[in-house]
Amino acid sequence: MSSSSAASCGGDQSPASKEVQTIDADIERGADSHFLNTTVRSLAWKGITVTVKDRETGLPKNLVDNVDGFLEAGEVLAILGPSGSGKTTLLNHLATRHQTSASSTSSASSQGTLLLNGQPLPSISTLRSITRFVEQEDSLVGALTVRETLAFTARLSTSSSSSSSPSGGSTKKEAWRDRASRIEALIDAFGLRNQADALVGTPLRKGISGGQKRRLGVACQLVTAPRVLVLDEPTSGLDSVAGWEVIKFLGEVAKRERLIVIASIHQPSTATFNLFDKILLMSRGKTHYFGPVRQVAGHYEAIGYPIPLHVNPAEFLLEMTNTDFAVDRDEAGRRLEAMQTAWTTSEAGKAVRGAIERAEGEGEKGSGGGLREVEVEAASKKPGLLSVVLTLLHRNFVKSYRDVVVYGIRLAMYFGLAIMMGTVWLRLDAAQESIIPFINAIFFGSAFMSFMACAYSPAYLEDYMQFIKEKRNGLSGATAMIISNFLIGVPYLFIFSLIFSAITYWLSNFQPTAQAFFTSVLWIFLDLVAAESLVVLLASIFPSFVVSLALIAFANGLWMSVDGFMVPPTILNVFYRYVFHFWDYQKYVFENMMVNEFSERVYTCATTATGCQCMWQTDLADQCLIRGQGVLDQYGYQPGYMGKDVGIMMGIIAGYRIAAWIVLKLKS
Ligand SMILES: Nc1ncnc2c1ncn2[C@@H]1O[C@H](COP(=O)(O)OP(=O)(O)OP(=O)(O)O)[C@@H](O)[C@H]1O
Incomplete structure (x- = not known):
């Protein structure tokens, strides 16, 4: 296979030029030694x-x-x-x-x-x-571009030190050169030189033609x-x-x-x-x-x-x-x-x-x-798990900032939701007439954030199809897929939680302390991680956009109904309470955000012509005040369980991921 020979054109025989020619020749010999089949007759x-x-x-x-x-x-x-x-x-x-x-x-x-x-x-x-x-x-x-597609596939197929050098040695640098020369040669051989840096194409960004994709698909397997x-x-x-x-x-x-x-x-x-x-x-x-x-x-x-x-x-x-x-x-x-x-x-x-x-x-x-x-x-030749995870993580990262479907659309949606909520629930007082709006805002914000995770389904399905292809070709596995998918999501979801909370929390006047603010960020973050994990699980079981979307929407509807807001846990019927309520991640988000808002705060009652009228009777009623705990008592919520609830949330997230891992493991 001929590597790029641009450097050797013309009659320049400077030391630098000679060196480039030597490297080119080395690359060719290295590539041949690595790709030459000497074992299968x-x-x-x-x-x-x-x-x-x-x-x-x-x-x-x-x-x-x-x-x-x-x-x-x-x-x-x-x-x-x-x-x-x-x-x-x-x-x-x-x-x-x-x-x-x-x-x-x-x-x-x-x-x-x-x-x-x-x-x-x-x-x-x-x-x-x-x-x-x-x-x-x-x-x-x-x-990804054509060149990146080949490069990532090459990285998934060979460990960085598996290539043998022309001299018989084996170094990372030579393996890297070997891969690079192979990629460039395939780009030329498949007539993709003019598209080498063009994107393959997403539903929102036109990429290379169908025929060029076909050629790239073949080149992708040859690079391995x-x-x-x-x-x-x-x-x-x-x-x-x-x-x-x-x-x-x-x-x-x-x-x-x-x-x-x-x-x-x-x-x-x-x-x-x-x-x-x-x-x-x-x-x-x-x-x-x-x-x-x-x-x-x-x-x-x-x-x-x-x-x-x-x-x-x-x-x-x-x-x-x-x-x-x-x-x-x-x-x-x-x-x-x-x-x-x-x-x-x-x-x-x-x-x-x-x-x-x-x-x-x-x-x-x-x-x-x-x-x-x-x-x-x-x-x-097989790269280790860490190497595969790092390659997938790198590829996911490139995809995450280039393809708006992955996180961009959700970022815009969460930002819009935050502005909308902050301006609808605008500057609420610590007064009894704000208590119901606060409760509604806590429920609506967390439930809607979770619901919007369904927008991740198309991006995940693309990864899933890629995973199936790579798994069948022995380039990837369920463990690497689940780990890299989880890791790439964490920083983005944290940023979403921070942006959303920074806007709504202060516009709506939730409990104005730094600790309460960061507690809110934490729960929104865990909410999003759990919601995304649910998307990964359901889309892995039913890898069809329409079916997975319908199921994600249904699951979110179920979790919203039984999380404690619609029907307080104290009166939720036994079936839903024991079958769904306790492993509904939205229960823990709603409960802890309620505790975060109400456990330490005091609200004023309404003053009427006849005196004071408190909608919640607490020990502060004689001061025409409501202790927030009185609101929590209606739901049966008590402070002091945050550590345990964070642990349960992490368990639910791990459960979804492990279930998705099992599903991916079983896929052929
Ligand atoms: N359970 C089944 N009962 C009856 N026929 C079946 C069953 N499963 C597959 N077939 C048939 O077996 C045949 C072989 O399919 P296959 O895809 O291997 O053919 P092919 O030569 O690759 O076709 P094409 O060129 O259209 O892709 C098809 O006619 C398919 O409809």
């Missing part, structure tokens, strides 16, 4: 069958039926077939994601053997650790130095030239770095078709041809279906195997079966089975390369 699959329970009949149905294949390092395979022929299902299997593309994943079962270097896999994780999958619907972080790369329709959404470019580059990388590349593809042009080394043609889950592209014409001629001259071979093969639009479907079905039988007994069919057997023989003798070294290499 071959990948074979034998008798792969994926069965599901048919949606309509309830009977077992083979989506992939007894499919064989054999690839050596450096080869690029295209999986071709009409829509619904089982390409994605097979790709998922080869990428060790045992699921169908349909939603009926739970009922899918599979048979057959995957062989790496001719040896059966001791565990799925061996293949998974060296395989990267590029999905059809690729998720990217919209607030995989040994096996599986791509689901890498050319979809690209014009024929861009599609050809992508496949051509994949072929070059595969040859140079000895990678195994498997891609499903729809309708490639003749030029693109000829770039592949091998093709697997499928229909109704079965193999119709597997073998070198250059032998495909010979095979079809031999079985009586010659490919006409000047016809795109891919189009011809797809037309032959597609029965969906056939006029006589029975006849088309019979033709398919005849072709499939002819394949099984053909020379090409025997050749693939022979290649698998030879690889197995070598695997048994140990001459095909061991699996142990594959595992050791994969483990040595």
Whole structure:
């Protein structure tokens, strides 16, 4: 891979220029040594069958039926077939994601053997650790630039000291250079040089085009130095030239770095078709041809279906195997079966089975390369948890200030709410007619702040989609995701609490002491952290914007109803009191903010023509005053429990986060 060579242009041979050239050469050699596959020699699959329970009949149905294949390092395979022929299902299997593309994943079962270097896999994780999958619907972080997207993925995939230098040593600086050169080369190779510093794009900020996103998605997996790369329709959404470019580059990388590349593809042009080394043609889950592209014409001629001259071979093969639009479907079905039988007994069919057997023989003798070294290499490249957390934190931070959807919109909403509340509940006196407005303000402020956390759901869902992709590719995990998500939120939520309180507290005249003010800030902060943790949990369980939004709104409605404001805890019915009230975080916020306002404060009663009229009778009634504790007694609140309640709040927050962690752990 060529690194940027701008510095070496022209005839300047100054010492500085020579140094740059040396560094460039070092980078190239370093990159090659790091990305070159020396451990995986071959990948074979034998008798792969994926069965599901048919949606309509309830009977077992083979989506992939007894499919064989054999690839050596450096080869690029295209999986071709009409829509619904089982390409994605097979790709998922080869990428060790045992699921169908349909939603009926739970009922899918599979048979057959995957062989790496001719040896059966001791565990799925061996293949998974060296395989990267590029999905059809690729998720990217919209607030990052193209270069940053590649850089963060590179950081997630390799520990900073895993790269070996040309001299055989291994330093952080060389690893960093290695990554940087790889990123720049990928930017060039995928035609993204002019967009290198452009944002990928958010719903509010237009970014790169769909085709450029597709290319970036592929480049993102290549930057992680995989040994096996599986791509689901890498050319979809690209014009024929861009599609050809992508496949051509994949072929070059595969040859140079000895990678195994498997891609499903729809309708490639003749030029693109000829770039592949091998093709697997499928229909109704079965193999119709597997073998070198250059032998495909010979095979079809031999079985009586010659490919006409000047016809795109891919189009011809797809037309032959597609029965969906056939006029006589029975006849088309019979033709398919005849072709499939002819394949099984053909020379090409025997050749693939022979290649698998030879690889197995070598695997048994140990001459095909061991699996142990594959595992050791994969483990040595993996960055530690701290490194992954720091990378995610860094990425979240960039996203947090660039994408207004993450915190900007909420900041504006909280600021607006603070101004609105401060001016509606303006300069209340310490008098009895202000007591109800104070109580309402405490409830409304905290409940609404919590409710507005639902605005975090779209930003979290983007992170979630990214997490799923990275988890499947072994780049991230639930622990790193939950820790980094929590840490990035804390300072922002604290700033929101401070801004909101600084405006409303003093405009509305809550208890005017510094301690009471900071106590209020603390409770608003805990309220926001708990609300955001609830969003993380619900959006992780139901990763759909509409569903998660509805659930977050419902949960907030429930917590508001039972927190003690609408119905004082003293008379709240037993079911809600014991089932929901005690783990409703809004209960602790409301209770402690009430205690903060009323426990130490005294309010004047109303003076009438006949004397004094106090709405709350306390021991100060004879002085025409109300002791705030009298208000609290109505709710059954007592001061002195703040430490315990902060602990309970932290427990609730931890509970939500741990539950979200379990949910993310279980997601595949
Ligand atoms: N439970 C099921 N019952 C019946 N058919 C199913 C079930 N699950 C999946 N299928 C079907 O299996 C077929 C294989 O799907 P798959 O996505 O692997 O095909 P594909 O070749 O990748 O298609 P495309 O090119 O359109 O992406 C599809 O026709 C799908 O509808």
